[in-house]
Amino acid sequence: MSILECNGVTKSFGALMAVTDVHFKLNKGEILGMIGPNGAGKTTLFNCLIGVEKPNNGTVIFDGKNITGLKPHKVCRLGLAKTSQITEPFRSMTVFENALVGALYGGGMKLKEARPKVRETLEFVGLGPQMTKPASSISVPARRRLELAKVMSSDPSVVLLDENMAGLNPFEIDEALEIIRKIRDAGTSLIVVEHIMRAVMGISDRIIVLNYGAKIAEGTPKDIVANDEVVEAYFGTKNICLAPA
Amino acid sequence: MSDNSEHAITGGNRVFWIIFPIAAITIGLLPFVIESEYLLRLISLVLFWAGLAGCWNIMSGYSGYIDFGPVVYFGLGSYATAIAMSKWGVAFFPAVGCSAVVSALVALLIGVPTLRLKGAYFAIATFAFAETMKQISLEFDRTFSVKLFEGSHGITLPMSAHDNTFFFYCIFTLTLTIALIHFWIEHSKFGYGLKAIHEAEAAAEISGVNTAGVKLRAYIISAAFLGMYGGIEAYWITYITPADVFNVQKTVQMVIMTLLGGMGTMLGPFVGAAFLTILSDRLGTAFIEYYLIMVGVIIIGIILLMPRGIIGTIKERFGLRFI
Amino acid sequence: MDCFLQAALNGLLLGGVYAAYSAGFSLIFGVMGVVNLAHGELIMLGAFTSYWMFVFLKLDPYFSVPFAALFLFMFGYLLQKYIINRVIELPHIMSYILTFGIHLVVANTALKLWSHDFRTITTSYSGANLACGAINIPYARFVTFSLAIVIVAGLWFFLTKTETGRAIRATSMDKEVARLMGVNIREIYAITFGIGAAVTGLAGALISPFVIIYPEMGLSYTIIAFCVVVLGGMGYMPGALWGGLILGLAQSLAATYMTAGISVAITFLILFFMLIFRPTGIAGKGLVT
Numbered sequence: 025m026s027i028l029e030c031n032g033v034t035k036s037f038g039a040l041m042a043v044t045d046v047h048f049k050l051n052k053g054e055i056l057g058m059i060g061p062n063g064a065g066k067t068t069l070f071n072c073l074i075g076v077e078k079p080n081n082g083t084v085i086f087d088g089k090n091i092t093g094l095k096p097h098k099v100c101r102l103g104l105a106k107t108s109q110i111t112e113p114f115r116s117m118t119v120f121e122n123a124l125v126g127a128l129y130g131g132g133m134k135l136k137e138a139r140p141k142v143r144e145t146l147e148f149v150g151l152g153p154q155m156t157k158p159a160s161s162i163s164v165p166a167r168r169r170l171e172l173a174k175v176m177s178s179d180p181s182v183v184l185l186d187e188n189m190a191g192l193n194p195f196e197i198d199e200a201l202e203i204i205r206k207i208r209d210a211g212t213s214l215i216v217v218e219h220i221m222r223a224v225m226g227i228s229d230r231i232i233v234l235n236y237g238a239k240i241a242e243g244t245p246k247d248i249v250a251n252d253e254v255v256e257a258y259f260g261t262k263n264i265c266l267a268p269a
Numbered sequence: 270m271s272d273n274s275e276h277a278i279t280g281g282n283r284v285f286w287i288i289f290p291i292a293a294i295t296i297g298l299l300p301f302v303i304e305s306e307y308l309l310r311l312i313s314l315v316l317f318w319a320g321l322a323g324c325w326n327i328m329s330g331y332s333g334y335i336d337f338g339p340v341v342y343f344g345l346g347s348y349a350t351a352i353a354m355s356k357w358g359v360a361f362f363p364a365v366g367c368s369a370v371v372s373a374l375v376a377l378l379i380g381v382p383t384l385r386l387k388g389a390y391f392a393i394a395t396f397a398f399a400e401t402m403k404q405i406s407l408e409f410d411r412t413f414s415v416k417l418f419e420g421s422h423g424i425t426l427p428m429s430a431h432d433n434t435f436f437f438y439c440i441f442t443l444t445l446t447i448a449l450i451h452f453w454i455e456h457s458k459f460g461y462g463l464k465a466i467h468e469a470e471a472a473a474e475i476s477g478v479n480t481a482g483v484k485l486r487a488y489i490i491s492a493a494f495l496g497m498y499g500g501i502e503a504y505w506i507t508y509i510t511p512a513d514v515f516n517v518q519k520t521v522q523m524v525i526m527t528l529l530g531g532m533g534t535m536l537g538p539f540v541g542a543a544f545l546t547i548l549s550d551r552l553g554t555a556f557i558e559y560y561l562i563m564v565g566v567i568i569i570g571i572i573l574l575m576p577r578g579i580i581g582t583i584k585e586r587f588g589l590r591f592i
Numbered sequence: 593m594d595c596f597l598q599a600a601l602n603g604l605l606l607g608g609v610y611a612a613y614s615a616g617f618s619l620i621f622g623v624m625g626v627v628n629l630a631h632g633e634l635i636m637l638g639a640f641t642s643y644w645m646f647v648f649l650k651l652d653p654y655f656s657v658p659f660a661a662l663f664l665f666m667f668g669y670l671l672q673k674y675i676i677n678r679v680i681e682l683p684h685i686m687s688y689i690l691t692f693g694i695h696l697v698v699a700n701t702a703l704k705l706w707s708h709d710f711r712t713i714t715t716s717y718s719g720a721n722l723a724c725g726a727i728n729i730p731y732a733r734f735v736t737f738s739l740a741i742v743i744v745a746g747l748w749f750f751l752t753k754t755e756t757g758r759a760i761r762a763t764s765m766d767k768e769v770a771r772l773m774g775v776n777i778r779e780i781y782a783i784t785f786g787i788g789a790a791v792t793g794l795a796g797a798l799i800s801p802f803v804i805i806y807p808e809m810g811l812s813y814t815i816i817a818f819c820v821v822v823l824g825g826m827g828y829m830p831g832a833l834w835g836g837l838i839l840g841l842a843q844s845l846a847a848t849y850m851t852a853g854i855s856v857a858i859t860f861l862i863l864f865f866m867l868i869f870r871p872t873g874i875a876g877k878g879l880v881t
Contacts, residue, residue, distance in 0.1 A: 074475060076471075076474075076475065095474075095479075096474045096475045097474050097475075097476075097477050097478055097479045097480065098479075100475060100476060100477035101477050105475075105476075105477075106475055108472060108475070112469045112471070112472040113468075113469075113472075114464065114465050114467075114468035114469055114472070114473070115468055115469075116464075116468060117461075117464060117465070117468060121461060121464075124461055125461050125462070125465045125473065125476050125477075125478065126476045126477065128458040128461055128462070129458070129462060129473075129476060129477035129478045129479070130476050130477030131477070132477075134458075135456075135457070135458060174476055175476075178476070178477055333683075333685070335685050335688070382868045383867075383868065385868075386867055386868070386871065388684055388685075389621070389625075389627045389684060389688065389826075390826075390867055390871055392627070392688065393627070393818050393822065393863070393867065394863075394864055394867040394868065396815075396818075397818070397819075397860045397863040397864045397867070398860070398864050400815065400856075400860045401857055401860035401861055401864060404853055404854075404856045404857035404860065405857055407853050408851065408853040408854055408857060411851070411853075412854065517811070521692070521696075524689065524692075528689060559700075559704075561696050561699075561700040562696065562697055562700045562701055562704070564693075564696055565693045565694070565695070565696030565697035565698075565700065566693070566697060567693075568689060568690070568692065568693030568696065569675065569690060569693040569694065569697065572679055572686050572689055572690040572693065573675070573678055573679070573690075576679070576682060576686055
């Protein structure tokens with residue numbers, strides 16, 4: 025059963041077609057990988073899904089409701105949340121307070137229920153010991169986790185991860201993948217945009233590939249690796265093999 | 270001071286609930302102790318400015334939207350009270366209530382389009398609106414052939430039978446409320462929303478904060494209280510003109526006091542107001558140019574040396590969070 | 593009809609002057625994001641330079657224009673280099689509050705030195721008109737208008753054709769890339785502010801033959817500069833010209849057919865609605881943060 029449907033979403037900026045007629049479905053409890061070269065329209069597509077950009081055409085159905093053109097805070101409140109590609113913590117607030125904003129507003133919780141929820145979420149992503157630090161003082165990997173915590177504390181049913189592993193070392197990536205699997209096992213569906221092939225191939229149930237704003241392939245990681253068009257989009261030639269991790 | 274930094278996690282703030290009532294009661298009892306009318310007036314003035322700066326801090330200090338036209342709502346409040354009392358014979362307290370309502374309504378109408386602007390654009394638009402209001406109140410009667418604002422002649426209010434103690438308590442009550450609103454902002458969902466907007470508005474929106482709604486609420490709360498202060502001042506000095514109540518100088522004072530004390534801090538506006546009001550009283554009116562030069566130098570000094578203001582700097586230095 | 597033509601002409605003459613003293617404001621905002629609230633004080637200093645040279649050296653106000661420009665270049669350069677540059681990396685709020693402090697210090701120091709007195713420069717051509725049919729063209733305003741247009745054009749030429757001008761524009765487009773290209777950002781900022789101040793001071797000297805000169809004159813000029821620049825598009829130099837002419841016309845016509853007070857109210861209403869409905873200015877080329 026699908027929880028999120030993207031039906032023919034199109035977005036252009038002037039003459040530039042950023043996203044062209046993209047269709048896909050996300051099933052409940054699934055991890056959907058989304059890959060594509062730089063400028064393929066992944067971030068724009070995400071922005072259309074959560075209401076930061078208004079698509080020129082097409083509809084977004086979330087949990088049976090048409091959410092096309094809804095304001096971002098309403099989309100988040102319904103349970104569709106996104107992490108930022110650039111980590112944008114509320115710098116002078118503590119790690120705890122950062123996640124608290126997600127729980128209070130995105131999750132619509134009262135302060136009393138939000139506090140234990142946030143504490144639990146921060147422990148879950150491994151930021152427990154850094155709870156009282158100002159968000160401006162934590163490291164880049166910690167900021168990536170904080171992005172995750174901000175999203176998770178709003179108790180979403182679908183999470184969009186926009187390059188949440190960029191800049192992490194292999195060890196940290198494994199940890200992040202572990203957290204993502206746990207999130208899925210707790211019943212949340214995810215779409216993961218990532219450049220790190222090893223990560224995205226290893227974790228996704230299905231993958232869709234964007235190039236120049238259009239979907240050029242969809243399938244299991246194995247299918248995708250064997251797809252000529254995908255290999256060509258990335259390397260311009262089909263002689264290089266893209267092996268899964 | 271780990272007690273303070275964990276406070277958001279545990280909730281509650283014991284220190285505040287001990288210090289605040291003591292301070293409030295002490296100040297509230299001052300009229301019984303103080304003999305000198307002059308001193309009572311000075312203290313009223315400090316509380317008055319602390320309240321105005323507090324109003325500005327609620328909007329601009331916490332949300333980061335620099336409002337250069339708070340004086341609009343102060344002036345509208347003055348006029349609402351003045352017109353209600355002198356022309357329609359309304360009693361003082363209901364008239365101040367009118368001021369709050371008028372200011373809040375105008376803030377709603379103006380806030381919706383204006384709060385979409387960012388940074389310098391918001392600042393300039395609010396400034397422009399304040400000057401527009403001044404001109405409108407000057408020209409309104411002549412343009413529409415009515416007798417409402419009385420143009421540059423101004424309005425004289427009914428002479429009040431009340432003494433300084435009465436006005437002290439009016440101002441004291443309002444400023445106490447402003448202080449409580451500050452405390453509430455520091456400890457509520459609304460406050461976290463405002464601060465999130467200050468830090469990164471786009472990120473706040475995708476975290477579920479209704480940024481437009483939260484900003485508008487802060488703007489309206491701030492306006493309603495500014496209106497009430499305007500109403501009280503009108504009755505206190507019994508004579509108002511557009512040039513006085515919409516004076517840019519009032520905006521400047523609010524900004525500078527908050528900045529000096531520390532923007533977006535709970536005590537900042539109160540500390541800043543006390544410092545500058547007493548300084549201007551000491552220097553006296555004979556030195557008005559020196560006062561303004563000094564205010565200028567102080568502004569430049571704060572911005573260059575401690576951009577977070579007095580309270581902001583103390584907070585940072587000592588790791589205190591909720592003051 | 594004559595009345596209308598006269599009002600329109602006055603409006604255009606006024607508009608050209610507005611353009612001249614708003615161009616510097618636009619330049620400073622465009623390059624550094626600084627909303628210079630002490631802008632009017634630069635005009636005041638320019639006008640006073642011209643006034644004192646007239647009083648002590650009997651120099652015609654138009655001849656003191658280069659001195660005003662030079663003096664204000666130095667003033668602006670030092671101000672940016674030693675004060676404003678220190679907050680340039682902080683949030684923009686800091687820069688406008690800082691320039692407001694500078695406004696207070698400069699205006700009130702001038703007040704202390706030169707008193708509240710209203711001063712005027714009376715020359716042989718003061719109040720002289722060239723009569724064209726039923727329309728009068730005041731000499732001084734016409735000369736000032738022409739020179740003002742030359743200044744705006746000159747500034748535009750400087751920014752597009754000279755090495756320094758290109759460095760300034762590069763910095764305003766992307767300061768990190770400009771830094772990598774070997775542009776000394778802070779020095780460019782100081783020069784930019786100096787040039788902005790020089791142009792503004794020049795305009796101040798140019799209007800000195802026909803305006804009232806007093807230490808507190810600055811603020812109202814700052815406000816007009818806001819309006820002009822918002823109309824034309826913040827940071828877009830030729831916009832200052834359009835904005836100035838349109839505002840000048842609107843004000844002059846409103847003052848002729850309604851009252852002076854309404855004309856001021858109209859200025860602010862235009863400003864307010866422009867910001868809300870078209871913050872990029874009439875030509876749509878202004879910067880939006």
